[in-house]
Amino acid sequence: MPIPMSSPDITEAEIAAVHQVLQTNQLSIGPQIVAFEQAMARYIGTPHAVGVNSGTSGLHLCCIATGARDGDLVITTPFSFIASANSILYERAIPIFVDVDPVTGNIDPNLVAEAVTDLMRGGAAATRWLPRHHGSIGTLKAIMPVHAFGQPADMDPINAVAAEYGLWVIEDACEAIGATYKGRKAGTLGDAAVFAFYPNKQMTTGEGGMIVTHHDDWAALFRSLRNQGRDVFDAWLNHTRLGYNYRLDELSAALGVTQLQRIEELIARRAQVAAWYHEQLADLELIERPQLRPYTTHMSWFVYVVRILPPADRNKVMQRLATAGIPSRPYFTPIHLQPFYRERFGYERGDFPVTEQLGDRSLALPFSSVMREEQVAEVVHHLRAALR
Ligand SMILES: Cc1ncc(COP(=O)(O)O)c(C=O)c1O
Structure with a gap:
């Protein structure tokens, strides 16, 4: 048997859980997503967890929550899977790349501090951090560190500079479920964090992702945005804002509940x-x-x-x-x-x-x-x- 690059870890328990959902008539927006979200919030230690259909869609919704729009700036790392920077581009904001720590491959907190100071100062100092081609420049809104390969980025200095300048911090924790930084779980280290469950990840839902946050208003916003901009789940015709279909189906959520137990x-x-x-x-x-x-x-x-x-x-x-x-x-x-x-x-x-x-x-x-x-x-x- 050839050795595969990666492999999901599926037991009879996962198969039974998915089978059980198939025997109901609720394949989306049902009890499994609620159970998955509650279990995830408990596991990570955040008041809110919102299931979505991929890590990428979760990051996109986090970018929306930061308010980063046309020409606004979000500091992130060039040493990542492309989805982290793409999620910034979906809102026509500009990813500002900052080089990484050679040991971990995670964003260098000293360079983050320099970039924030320069970008806030504006003028020639800021230009050094901007890409060669860019349109009109807005405001620096957020920092998005990535916990590459399952090792947390050095979050304390990043959070310190973010607090000093009033910036949001989004953890791309897509690769790091269960990791801890100075004893604190990845997912609790910023304003919001995203986990991903593609089949090569530590746990899988097939396709899927989860946003965790301690902000009540962000959690409500994420629930609306993932469900076509509805504020209330059953108000089918009432769309408050531009939303998306980023829902996680019940089969995936059931798989997630079982994988999270393991x-x-x-x-x-x-x-x-x-x-x-x-x-x-x-x-x-x-x-x-x-x-x-x-x-x-x-x-x-x-x-x-x-x-x-x-x-x-x-x-x-x-x-x-x-x-x-x-x-x-x-x-x-x-x-x-x-x-x-x-x-x-x-x-x-x-x-x-x-x-x-x-x-x-x-x-x-x-x-x-x-x-x-x-x-x-x-x-x-x-x-x-x-x-x-
Ligand atoms: C660092 C990082 N960010 C974002 C993503 C996107 O997750 P997904 O593939 O579920 O959209 C991944 C996963 O592939 C990732 O490794």
Whole structure:
């Protein structure tokens, strides 16, 4: 059996839960989404959780809540999955990229503070942070750090600068359910946070996402926006605002309820697989293994990403692995170097050097909670050969 890049962890309990929903006549807007949201709010420790049909739609709704619109600015990281920056563009706001910490790949809080100060000052100081091509510039509204690979961004200094200048903080926690920062759960560290449940994630609903927040008015806004702008669930013809169909269906929510009951087990299994990799890769000189910052009190392993060091070439290693039947991915490809971002904003190689170096060297290895020790050994065996 080939080793897959990722794999959902589905048991009889999940199958039974989905089967049960299929035997009812309520496949959307029913009891499962309510149960899923309540369980998630309890697990994360926020008063509100609002289910949506993807992490991307959750981030979009958070951007709407910040009030960021045409030409307004939102500070975020170029070392992420493209959805984090795209969610800002959906409101025609401008993502302001800030380079990352070379250890974690998460947004650098010192650079965030510099960017905020300069952008608030305006004029020449601000220009340094703007993309080459941009239309008219509005106001700096928010900061969106991403907890990349399941390791929290350094949130305290980010929140401090946000508080000083009255900015919102949105956590892109799509990869980090269950992670803790200085003992506090990802999802409780900003004004709102979003988790994602695509099948490669720590837990899955097929497609799906969840927004958590401590703001009552934001939770009400999210419920309305996900449901075509209705303020009341059963007022079918009364649409208060421009909304979307971002609803999470009952089948996905039932899957989510069951996966969330198993979340500690799912996260622990992934930690075990990461530990096997860590141990078996220890003697490979051209491999740098993932590193955790001391403030990461609990890592929630989403992917296992190594760095391939020179003189080895990441792309060649990836090709050799593929020839041996082992999948791997360059993760992440920097957002500012994606064709659409280059064309629209005029970004070039050299703009965010730390991100680019990580983008050139990073390689995600096959990883899931159902991976066995001998499969890890097989990947490491071929990686060793590929590096020779
Ligand atoms: C960092 C990050 N942000 C956003 C998303 C978007 O989530 P989704 O694929 O559920 O829309 C993902 C997941 O793929 C992600 O990894």
